[in-house]
Amino acid sequence: MSFDNPEQQPHSSPSNLYPTLTGEIIGAIRRYRLWSYLAWSDIRQRYRGSVLGPLWITLSTAIFVAALSVINAELFKAPPEKYIPSLTIGFVIWYFISGTLSESTAGLFSGKGLISQISLPFYVHIFRVVARNLLILAHNAIVVFIVLVWFKMYPNFKLLLLLPGTILVAIILLSAGMILAMIGARYRDMQQVVASILQVLFFVSPITWEAKQISSSTWVLHLNPVFYVIDALRSPILGTPVHQNTWPILLLIAVSTGALSLWLFNKKREKIPYWVQ
């Protein structure tokens, strides 16, 4: 082997410096110990010094659901055994989606210390945000579990549909997360933009109200991507049928956000170290 003369192989492994697109993603997945540790330490830091720790997440969701249930039982005269499980699951899913999206805007920017010191796959920072919100989701799932047991609603075979739904939503959130993180690193007012969009989305999504209550103006519903995300994850748990358009539209959103994020990332990734300065 004539490796002693480096001139003979001038093209050897510049790839360890600049990974390919798939190399970035696979590299980030392989660093799962790093981003799950960072995600867990983020949560721990947020609740450090409090008695309940991360169980505050569970408690505050329980309080929110309980308060809203009491008010809306009066307001809509909805039967609690239908309304409360739907509200709880919808809210917990919403909390996960909105948390992931709003924190994504700072995803790369808050990784500044690492990005400007060592070469890591950029997706590590997005995985960290999603993993952090998954940990919050796990704490909130306790409330869902209690509500389902309370109303003796035991999931049927339709629960299996949760798997494709979760995969599609994961793709959508990782893709949208990277897009928002890149725009958020370049433009610092992105965080406010996303926060106000999410606020509007919450009110036009069937979380605190039910879809059939506004049958007159359903276009508000059907143009709202959050409706399909919530439907795909909530209906399998409730054992109710998924809306006919949910799967095709979710697939469409996953493919288009996925393609857009990969395109944007591939085009602009070398600017990220300058953006976060």
Place this chain on the structure above:
Amino acid sequence: MSYIKLDNVSLVYPVYGASSRSLKRSLISVATGGRISNHGNTLEVRALSNISFELLTGDRLGLVGHNGSGKSTLLRVLAGIYRPQIGRLIVRGKITSILDVALGMDPEATGYENIYLRGLLTGLSDSEIRAMVPDIEEFTELGNFLRMPVKTYSSGMTLRLAFGLSTAVTPEILLIDEVIGTGDAAFMEKAHSRIQQFIDRSSILVLTSHNRQVIEQFCNKAICLEHGRIKWSGNVSELNEHCK
């Protein structure tokens, strides 16, 4: 066999001004054809121009130059952080970059947790991290403080831990930015022999420092940078006559 080659590398560094950071302003400027906002808000700095050199195993390169001459930028190019727009860069070997000894340190976490975190950042396995612990315990002499959050440490203790963490791995290609020359005299003496051993374990070293003594002690080659260009390069013994 570690190897680094730069072939006519040039890098333009964009600096974003406050108003180009606003999405609203940028959208307005797109909608109006850019007539409202001034484009001059994103500066482009030519940080490196036509840099070419080659390093083989055993080379210890010192980068010398004034502030803003491009030393740190060049180190970040070698570390794979900045990607040059022009030229070619070949790096063979695993890179260990120490641009800041306190890389990723979490003041809320304990000393031991910080050892684990640094290990993860460096890409080590759990068993490799465990193997690193006794060495760091011995060097830092922090004892039970390693079980306490780093925010409770004095600045000297924090530096000891940061330094111990940074020098615990076995580097192949080692990039160091201005880390030597901090801390009190007693610590420096101890740190000195540790960094000497650390550098001895590496196959290629690239080091930046303002301190000529540091460069002379650790390096055998030197490059003098001025405004992002190589002003002079050669043997470290001739550095002082060619580079003021």
